[in-house]
Amino acid sequence: MTQTGExxxxxxxxxxxxxxxxxxxxxxxxxxxxxxPRSSPVxxxxxxxxxxxxxxxxxSVTCRMHGLPEDTSATMETFxxxxxxxxxxxxxxxxxxMMASAGNYQIExxxxxxxxxxxxMEARGRVVPGPDGHPAQMMGLVTDITxxxxxxxxxxxxxxxxxxxxxxxxxxxxxxASAETVDAIIDAARDGLHGYGANCFILIASRDGRLEEVxxxxxxxxxxxxxxxxxxxxxxxxxxxxxxxxxVYLGAPATLAQEYPHLxxxxxxxxxxxxxxxxxxxxxxxxxACLFGFAEPHEFAPEDHAMLYTASGLLAQSVERAHxxxxxxxxxxxLQRGMLPHGALAAPGLTIATKYQPAISGLxxxxxxxDLIRLPGGQVALVIGDVEGHNLVxxxxxxxxxxxxxxxxxxxHGAAEVMSRTNQFLxxxxxxxxxxxxxxxxxxxxxxxxxxxTMCRAGHPPPVLLEPGDEPRILGSDPGLPLGMFAxxxxxxxTLHAKPGSxxxxxxxxxxxxxxxxxxxxxxxxxxxxxxxxxxxxxxANELLSNPREPGRHSDDVALLLARLDGIGR
Numbered sequence: 001m002t003q004t005g006e007x008x009x010x011x012x013x014x015x016x017x018x019x020x021x022x023x024x025x026x027x028x029x030x031x032x033x034x035x036x037p038r039s040s041p042v043x044x045x046x047x048x049x050x051x052x053x054x055x056x057x058x059x060s061v062t063c064r065m066h067g068l069p070e071d072t073s074a075t076m077e078t079f080x081x082x083x084x085x086x087x088x089x090x091x092x093x094x095x096x097x098m099m100a101s102a103g104n105y106q107i108e109x110x111x112x113x114x115x116x117x118x119x120x121m122e123a124r125g126r127v128v129p130g131p132d133g134h135p136a137q138m139m140g141l142v143t144d145i146t147x148x149x150x151x152x153x154x155x156x157x158x159x160x161x162x163x164x165x166x167x168x169x170x171x172x173x174x175x176x177a178s179a180e181t182v183d184a185i186i187d188a189a190r191d192g193l194h195g196y197g198a199n200c201f202i203l204i205a206s207r208d209g210r211l212e213e214v215x216x217x218x219x220x221x222x223x224x225x226x227x228x229x230x231x232x233x234x235x236x237x238x239x240x241x242x243x244x245x246x247x248v249y250l251g252a253p254a255t256l257a258q259e260y261p262h263l264x265x266x267x268x269x270x271x272x273x274x275x276x277x278x279x280x281x282x283x284x285x286x287x288x289a290c291l292f293g294f295a296e297p298h299e300f301a302p303e304d305h306a307m308l309y310t311a312s313g314l315l316a317q318s319v320e321r322a323h324x325x326x327x328x329x330x331x332x333x334x335l336q337r338g339m340l341p342h343g344a345l346a347a348p349g350l351t352i353a354t355k356y357q358p359a360i361s362g363l364x365x366x367x368x369x370x371d372l373i374r375l376p377g378g379q380v381a382l383v384i385g386d387v388e389g390h391n392l393v394x395x396x397x398x399x400x401x402x403x404x405x406x407x408x409x410x411x412x413h414g415a416a417e418v419m420s421r422t423n424q425f426l427x428x429x430x431x432x433x434x435x436x437x438x439x440x441x442x443x444x445x446x447x448x449x450x451x452x453x454t455m456c457r458a459g460h461p462p463p464v465l466l467e468p469g470d471e472p473r474i475l476g477s478d479p480g481l482p483l484g485m486f487a488x489x490x491x492x493x494x495t496l497h498a499k500p501g502s503x504x505x506x507x508x509x510x511x512x513x514x515x516x517x518x519x520x521x522x523x524x525x526x527x528x529x530x531x532x533x534x535x536x537x538x539x540x541a542n543e544l545l546s547n548p549r550e551p552g553r554h555s556d557d558v559a560l561l562l563a564r565l566d567g568i569g570r
Contacts, residue, residue, distance in 0.1 A: 042148070047123075048139040049076055051099070058142075065121065065144050067114045082111035084118065099135040102127045108145070120149040165307060168195040172311065176318040180325055185318045186217045193292065196307060200272060200293040202228050203315055204238055206286040207323075211242070215319050218293065219270070226266040227275075227291055235260060237277035238289045245287060247305070248277040252297040274298035276308055280316040290315055345372040347380045349448025350563050353537035357510075357545050357558040367394035367439065368508045368559035371402055373409045378449055381409045381418075384506040384561055385441035385460065388482075397437050401426065401483070405443070415443045415456035419480070419491040423458065426484035438482040442506055448565055451500060456493040458483045461512055464529060466503040472529045504563045505529060510556035511544070537562045 045062030049055075054075040063070045066082050083091050091109050098105040106124035113119045125140015172192035179185040189201060200218025204211050213228045229236045237248040237260065250256045251274050257264040272293035280288050290312035298304070345352045354370050367387025374380055383405055387398045404425045408418040419441065430436040440460035446453040455463065455475060459482035466472040477494040498504070505525070512521045525544060532540045541562055 042143050042145070044141050044143045046140075047142055048137055050137060051135055062142050065119075065142065066111055083109055084112055099127055099138070102129055102135055105138075105140070108149075119144060119146045121145065161303075165303070168192070169307070169310060171195075173314060176314050179318060180322060182215055182319060182322045182326075185315070185322055186215055188318075189215075189315060190217055193311065196292075196311060197294050197296070197298070198292040198311075199295045201315065202238065202291045203280075203288070203312075203319055204228055204242070204290070205280070205282060205288040205316060205319065206284070211286075211288060214323070215315070219272075222266060223270055226263055234262060236263065237275055238291050241277040241279045241289045241291075242287055245279045247279070247309075248275075249300045250275040251299055271295060274300075276300060278309060278312045280312050282316060282320055288316065340369060341371055345370075345561075347372060347374060347448065348378060349566050350380065350446075351537055351566055352564075353541045353562045355541045355545055355558070355560045357560075367398040367437075368510065368557040369398045369402055370506070370559045370561045371405070372561075373406055375409060375445070376412070377447075379445060379447050381405075381415075382444040382446060382504070382506060382561060382563055383441065384508060384559055385439055386508040386510075386557075386559070387439040388437045394437060397426070397429075397439065400429065401439055401441070405441070409443075409445075414493065415445045415454045416491045416493040418443055419456045419458050419483070420489070423481075423483045423489050423491070424487050427487035430484050436484065438484040440482050440509070444504065444506065446504075446563075446565075451498040451502065451565055452495065453498055453504075454493050454495045456480070456491050458491060461507060461509050463507075464505040464525065465498060466505075466529050467499045468501045472526045498565055500565055502565045503529065504565075505544075506561040506563075507544075508557065508559045510558035511560060537564060 043061055043065055045059050045065060047056055047058035047062050050057070054077065056074040056076055056079060058074065060070045063074065066079055068074060068078065068082075080088065080091065087110060091107075094107055098107065104124070104126050106122070108120060108122050110118045110120050121142055122145045123140055123142045125138065127135050128137040128139065130136030172188070172195070175188035175192055176185060179188045193199070193201060200216070202216040202219065202224055203214050205214045207214060213224060216224050216228075219227070227236055228238050237250060240246075241248050248259075250259065253264070253267070253273060256267065256275065270293075272295065274294040274297050275291060276298075277289050277291040280290050282288060292308060292311070300308075340356060341354075345354055352372065356368065356370070367385075367389060369383075369385050369387075371383040372380055373383065383402075385398070385401060385405075387394045387401065401422060404422045405418060408421045413421065422441070426437075426439060439458075441458045442455070442460040442463060443457075444453050444455045444463060455477055457477055458480040460479075462475050462477060462479075464472050465475050475494075475496070478492045480491045481489045507525070511525065528540070528544050532543060535543075541560055544560060545558060
């Protein structure tokens with residue numbers, strides 16, 4: 001830098017200091033906050049570019065930061081020569097924009113240092129117009145922000161990694177939360193753990209008082225046995241994690257061979273190059289373990305520790321929940337079967353098929369039921385019903401209704417009277433419960449030898465009748481009120497005649513209901529009956545239940561009873 005330039009820069013700095021606010025006042029009143037350095041200590045220089053002459057007046061710090069001799073008579077082109085060629089055009093464009101708008105400016109650019117490395121610089125200040133209103137000077141501060149920018153990029157990467165980890169953890173948690181079986185959990189783990197770099201896992205947990213492998217994927221059976229061995233004579237990462245209740249990190253095959261030499265041969269050809277075993281306590285305080293395998297050597301940074309602990313805990317909780325779910329579902333299914341008639345329904349002159357399909361959730365006992373009651377004179381009563389709710393109370397009410405209908409029908413009452421008495425029974429019973437329940441029901445009293453039938457409904461879907469040579473038709477009647485709502489509710493019945501060979505279908509609304517209220521499911525039912533009337537009834541019932549029904553808002557049980565009049569007494 002020239003002596004004249006050095007003196008000018010010094011005078012400018014002194015004037016700014018005398019004004020009481022440092023360098024910011026040198027560039028204009030009211031701009032002090034704008035020109036405060038972002039962090040301290042940093043190297044900051046001053047400069048003024050006389051736009052008409054191209055001369056840059058600056059201090060020694062500015063020259064040194066740009067790799068220029070301090071006695072150089074610098075021009076703007078001298079400084080721009082330090083900008084990498086592939087970035088120069090964008091820097092020039094930004095400078096042109098700043099001069100066109102005048103006022104305050106800020107620009108970041110990079111220069112090629114004497115060591116061949118790129119350095120990041122930040123210039124900010126003010127473009128001052130001349131008497132003619134055109135830009136005359138660009139003055140300001142220039143700061144080497146290489147370190148700050150590097151730190152900023154590190155921080156940004158870290159934030160992105162944290163956000164990505166949070167997203168993956170949320171996705172993993174959501175996938176596990178929606179998985180209701182161990183197989184579904186393994187599928188969710190296969191996808192979720194891939195985002196963490198893991199390509200296999202083994203989960204050891206307490207079952208019936210002893211530790212055993214409850215879930216795994218991505219490993220051969222021999223590898224699972226070797227890695228999950230719990231015998232004291234053969235240490236494994238899992239047994240150590242359980243015994244010492246501390247994680248075991250094995251970042252490379254060499255580490256595994258050193259710590260567990262007896263596993264080196266078994267895992268020598270495996271697709272894993274790193275492993276970690278973590279102790280995992282269950283809800284009863286029993287400590288199991290979760291082992292993850294990785295396709296590449298792994299250093300296991302502190303953030304990995306927290307992530308893997310979270311993943312192992314989620315897996316253990318999900319598998320424990322799934323086993324509990326499966327136990328509850330098996331119990332519910334067993335209780336449900338106990339509530340329904342035992343064995344196949346049969347009566348002279350009828351061929352009967354029944355099906356019961358529990359709700360999709362499978363965890364609670366439903367209130368759907370079907371029944372056949374033999375009556376004097378060769379008559380039978382076909383009954384189907386649906387108690388509100390999916391719980392033990394609903395199931396118990398269903399059992400009570402079956403008993404009540406049996407009792408009133410065997411006393412010799414007609415269909416409407418059976419329904420009225422059953423309604424009174426449920427309404428009175430509701431008074432003894434904290435939660436009142438209602439139920440729908442349909443009774444068809446039938447003489448198979450003659451084909452005469454009497455039907456009564458209490459808020460239940462009507463049956464469908466398919467007579468030989470005719471189209472299936474819905475048997476219309478007064479729908480009636482659901483049982484249990486009003487003790488004095490009255491019910492009516494209709495009587496009609498069915499031809500020999502006719503098919504009668506009684507179903508609960510789980511087979512029909514949709515959220516949209518359309519007739520898609522009913523249309524499917526009628527089509528299947530229309531074209532399958534002569535099929536085996538069990539096959540026909542299976543086909544009716546196999547329809548991918550339009551789902552209702554809440555899954556519901558399905559009960560189905562098909563009865564064909566065999567033509568006795570033709």
